[in-house]
Amino acid sequence: MANPIRIAFSPGRMKLHNYAIEQEDRKQAEAEPRLRENERIPPQSTLESAVLAKFHQYHRIESTDSTRLLVLDPGAKADNLLTGRLETLSDRNMGGYKALSYVWGEPKFVDRIFIEGKRSDITESLGTALRRLRPLPGQPPLRIWVDQICINQKDIVERNRQVRLMHAIFKDASQVLVWLGADPNEHAFRAFQLVGSVRSIFDDKLLSQLARAEGSSCDWIPSEYWKSLRELTRLPWFRRAWIPQEIGTDAEAHVYWGNETIPWESLRFSDTPPDSVSAEARRSFVYQLCLNSRNVATDPRDYVFSLLGHPSARVGPDNTIIIQPDYDNSVADVYHEIAIRALVTGTTLMVLNAVSVNGKPVRPLCEGGQPLPSWVPRWDAGRFGRIIGFPGLYKASGSGASGITKASFEDHFTTLVISGGVIDALDNVLPKFTESHFSLDSSKKSLLLTIWRLCSAWPSPPHTLRAFLDTLAPVSHFRYMTPPEPPHSQAPISGNAVYHSGIAALKELFPSSSHFSSKNDPRKLLGTNNTDNVEISPTTWIQAAEDNTVHRCFAISRDKSYFALVPPTAEPEDVLCLLTGGETPYVLRPHPKDSGVYVFVGEAYVVGWMNDALSKLTEGGKLKTFRIR
Template sequence: MSACPSPQETIQVGALALRTEADMVVEQGEEAAQALISQGYVYSELLFSSIRLLRLKPGSSPSKFQCELQAFSIDQAPKYHTLSYCWGAPTRENPLLCSGEIIMITTTLKEALARLITHNRGDVEWIWIDQICVDQENVREKETQVNMMKDIYHKSEGTIVWLGPDIIGIESTERLLDDMWHLHTEDQSPIDGSRRRGIYTRAEFEATNLPPAWHPSWKVLAELLSRPWFVRTWVIQEAVLSRAHPQMLCGSYKLDWEKLLASSSWMVSLSYNTTPLSQDTKAWPAVFSLDLFHNLRILGLRWDMATLLSSAIRFKASDPRDKVYSLVSLSGETTDSSNIPTALQANYDKSYIEVFRDVTRYIIESSKSLRILTLIRYVPKSKKLPSWSVDFTQDVCWERMSYLVWDRHESGRPVSIEKPNKASANLPAEVQSSSSEDVLTLGGLLIDIVGAPCETMLKSDLDSFGSRVLFAWKSAYEYTRDRHQDLPRAFMVTLVANWNLTETERMEHQPLCNFWAYLWRVYEELLNVSENRRAVEEIFHPILEPQNPDNPGDPDLYRLHLNGAYHRRMFFTKHKCYLGLGPCTMQENDILCVLFGGSTPLILRPEGDYFRFVGECYVYDLMNGEAVTDWKAGNYVAQYFHLI
């Protein structure tokens, strides 16, 4: 690290004033003002391991205040805060006058600076703000500063979050968050942090002391969580690396960071489908974001890159490459800014396609695991990216197959691992070198060819007892009943990908009566809307097991756990009659395979001598290493699959 710059090397901006164009016109004349704006601010070159800091001088007011900008070695910098905010509209149309020079800033930052003047920051005078302290037009400087983000945020006194202007009635959220925080505490084991109970049913949720869904506090909280800050990818490190709890400012109101995180964790874990916020498409993503912040804080740093990318897939970035670069400072792949793997180093000369491809390959090769491929849970928009390369800009459209639990990497860092599925018997991925960077060659086993899959299971159909499950059951009964001695249980488990219901209980442990109750309810709904009831009765009644009058089951207890089926298709293989649940994009004549390093079987699509990656799947009888056992017994021949 270099020493602190000398006074001659220091960027001394002197007195700055944030002024409106009207102020400038009055004092200097319109021509002078426009000349200053067009000239712009000229940044001096930063020395190695240095940062710029902004100081808001005493005596400033929200409408006009004094500032100075100065460079320091990061190891000898004075006390400073970091500001986390959204740029908002990218147009930088607000002039910050700087000793005869102008720095243009966005309207959102102008509002944030005005609020900082009235915010009590103790004896901390300096603040780091990316838009001002980094020369955004200098690509090399930007790359260097991005690689230093961990140090910049971790060495600050803490992060100040600016969420935007006031929200009317925001005070009403204090009681709501306090109540959810108490429920979070009561439902969590003090020993290991695990949940003491399963997901709340709607009746159980309504029996809590939380306000009813119509209460205005839910609406206000939803409006708050709809602010864009919560889903911007850069804010993850900005919040998590803060040495103290971030100070969250919404207008003149200050929120309780700890209670907001705990409430979100409780909603995600235990009231996924019952909280009023789960129906709000703008607010609910923020709940997931805050749950991630909660996990990062509880588990500590550093996470492996695959875990970070998987957890942050829902976040947004103006520059797609920042979906990766914004997380590097939190990863365990590097110990400091001078020790970052090439694939993860900020390089804005590379296209986002190259960045995503190289990062996906790096993670597979370094981890010897295919877990990163489980993020391909979307319908690809184009073929610009290789099918095996994760498009980190895509929104995941359906849930993952495996249940993620927290463990420790051999290095000691937190890592999420897939359980309990182990289709490849925990064998490491076999990656063979390829002639092209766009080809990924993996070793594994070809299991069978996919027959015509059933219709895609839609959330609206499953939640309203629509008929698609019944037609899928009919197909399973016709094609696979000779393979499965207990076909109803196989189907019940497969349709929900054998999801965990609690920390220790899975769908396979549930009684069949709830599944049959669900199918009978679907059958009755179909009868009610059918114009030919007799035909429906003749087709479906013989394949439904009579309900036990003493224990008829509860259809809602099965419906509550159908998340894994959303946007997936039941399918059967042509030769071995395997029963499975696969991605909505799968087609007849795709292949079912088990690739080494994968927790679940995978669907690939042949294309000449190559294959396209389609997605993960759940296959009854293949989730516990059965294919690997058969391979070792000589029933399969291992081969390499060239993915494009």
């Protein structure tokens, strides 16, 4: 295009003037002082653009349904140089690519790969993985999706878009490669051999039944193999928050640890509850969040975002995603928003059951900022154990839905308004349970004896004994979480079988105590049931009680003497209540400053109030309105 020319006037004469040339001259005149100054300052400042030109530069992927693939060049084992190129993948169904699941490791980018000759810094963990997995010279390049390279991690907009696609990327991959890390101590061979041997036993129905019937001690396996297996289970990959999205698809997967490899199916052992219960758990996004909170995420927001590929993340008639991933939002905002959306789109109060505290201080999400409402779970704080309100296990408020809408919130969504009723206030709250309270060799086990002495002071011994045992290890825990093995697969586990096993366990814990001695055997209070076909060992009962109670407290209510299992932060005068749509009872505390407002403490187990119990509180009166902040 020709330079723009316009007419300009000068004193005494008219001339044609080229403004484009004048502007270029002005730029050169302004640049000369800077050039002279650059000669006196460090070279890195003047060479900045030249240095940057040596690094790979990303161009944002504008399509919301496209991603990049790394085409990794072959290389010899002794060759440290990593090279490759990036290509855009717009149709993931074309297949022919693999996806990498791995641990980032330390967020220090001390390794590098050259993308079409341009340097890109990567973590040491990824560099080790790529050198192990790349093809050898003479083989075709490896087309692989790697988040650290295929997503511009510095571009929040692109990062948000790509996170939405991650489940589909792994689902459509021809194979998922799981990199567990290097194996400097050579544990992988022994660990994978042991896994394969054990798996072959359980895959054979006859061998499996024989092993369980005989209670095989597996003493034929050398100790060093068990040590290697223990090292395998301790690897960081198994605690990654992204595992469900990356490995939970139908794509074939192979696991690599050092120089060894094994099919993922050989490592995948599952012990699931009955279908009626597990189906509800699979449909509950909040329950998936509970499971994921036991894992590790570098970015706390990923405890939520890493699960958006799970089927339970789709809600409503339009099957829309429950929350859009947005890394511009703070951790507190993400946790607050997902709690609101889960309550509004769900029919239960599972979010409240997910509020988990172990009695230890939790680091605030933002210094000086507004704290999260007490009813919002902290997914980054980690869970202390199995939740009481396992989906489908209890229906304390009945089959009715919670009915929560956007109108159920006040004070800018910080106050939850919901109906319910008061069961009773707490009176005695005993010390928090730990694993040592169920150990034969620990002096702390005396807490169980102290609790029984308190409980046995009430009348109706059979009822009191059942309530005591049921609070520690509910019968429902055995019926749903540990279905019987053949040949008793059709025989339900009776309450008496559980109670008798509990008393036998307490006799083992306290052999010299008169409370559980053979002379005064409490089982006489329970009677016998000749139809019981299922036996539960004392060891199994102790394990169940430990799983159920650790980091919780045994409590007795004030007016009606109900036995309850409550959070470790519960205090006397806290209120046991039922809330509409709640799976379990809950503990609330009157707000110290605002009358009529409550602070949410946590879920509770209360004997006799775990199923269809809300109707007991509505007889002769209306439900109470709770404002929880």
